[in-house]
Amino acid sequence: MKTLKLLTISVLLSVLLTNCKNEPSADDLRLETADKQLKANLKMYTSTWDEIINKRKIDLINDTNFDHNITLVSNPKNIVGIKEFKAYYQNYLTGFSHVTFTITDVFGQGDKIVKHWNFKGQHTGDFFGIPATGKEVNIDGVTLVKMKNGKIAQEQDFMDNLEFMQQLGMIPK
Numbered sequence: 001m002k003t004l005k006l007l008t009i010s011v012l013l014s015v016l017l018t019n020c021k022n023e024p025s026a027d028d029l030r031l032e033t034a035d036k037q038l039k040a041n042l043k044m045y046t047s048t049w050d051e052i053i054n055k056r057k058i059d060l061i062n063d064t065n066f067d068h069n070i071t072l073v074s075n076p077k078n079i080v081g082i083k084e085f086k087a088y089y090q091n092y093l094t095g096f097s098h099v100t101f102t103i104t105d106v107f108g109q110g111d112k113i114v115k116h117w118n119f120k121g122q123h124t125g126d127f128f129g130i131p132a133t134g135k136e137v138n139i140d141g142v143t144l145v146k147m148k149n150g151k152i153a154q155e156q157d158f159m160d161n162l163e164f165m166q167q168l169g170m171i172p173k
Contacts, residue, residue: 038109053101053119063151069153070152070155071153096124099121101117104116104117104140113144114143117143118140118141120137139164143155144156
């Protein structure tokens, strides 16, 4: 009787193990692929902006890293296209020296990234038509990002512009 019970348990286990597949579902595979893409996007995004600002490699704003229709959501008008986007950020490299750009935190979901950053520098050159003041700036901000096919497709920056202008000496505190 004991042998029959062991045989029955053995057969049941064999049937269960044969029918039990260790293959991931389509949803599991989709999530794994999305997670890998997000990690790749985050790595590319942070290293690209570190190189552009801290190492002053403005030419990294190109069609390898950015969608050809890159859009900076801005007021009164969006900045669209690599050439215009590059010209906009050139103002930061022309206007400031001794720059330190730090990504404090970055995270995302799907094709969206949120970047919390800090920008420090000395205003030693023309910055969007504002002549050099020699003043130091230290400003925090957040950027909302959309990626497309592993490239940066859209950005929208948020920072305290009043504080920024006060630090530049353009507006009294």
